[in-house]
Amino acid sequence: MLVPVRCFTCGNLVADKFEEYQNRVKSGEEPAKILDSLGIERYCCRRMLLTTVETIQQVIPFYEAMYKRNTEIQSELE
Numbered sequence: 001m002l003v004p005v006r007c008f009t010c011g012n013l014v015a016d017k018f019e020e021y022q023n024r025v026k027s028g029e030e031p032a033k034i035l036d037s038l039g040i041e042r043y044c045c046r047r048m049l050l051t052t053v054e055t056i057q058q059v060i061p062f063y064e065a066m067y068k069r070n071t072e073i074q075s076e077l078e
């Protein structure tokens with residue numbers, strides 16, 4: 001959902017590099033070269049950035065709907 005802060009396997013900090021990685025991928029650079037230039041060499045860390053799918057924006061509406069329904073129920077009870 002969100003970018004894991006650290007590599008699951010070795011504990012190396014990866015979240016601080018994710019934004020730059022994502023921006024450079026969007027601008028058309030090759031992911032392998034970006035990871036090399038960011039100093040992410042171990043494949044356990046590389047998979048953290050390569051395989052992250054940001055789904056938070058897709059999940060938020062469900063929480064908003066849940067909150068809205070809860071407030072409706074609360075107002076019906078009062």
Ligand SMILES: [Zn+2]
Pocket residue numbers: 007008009010011012042043044045046
């Ligand atoms: Zn790692």
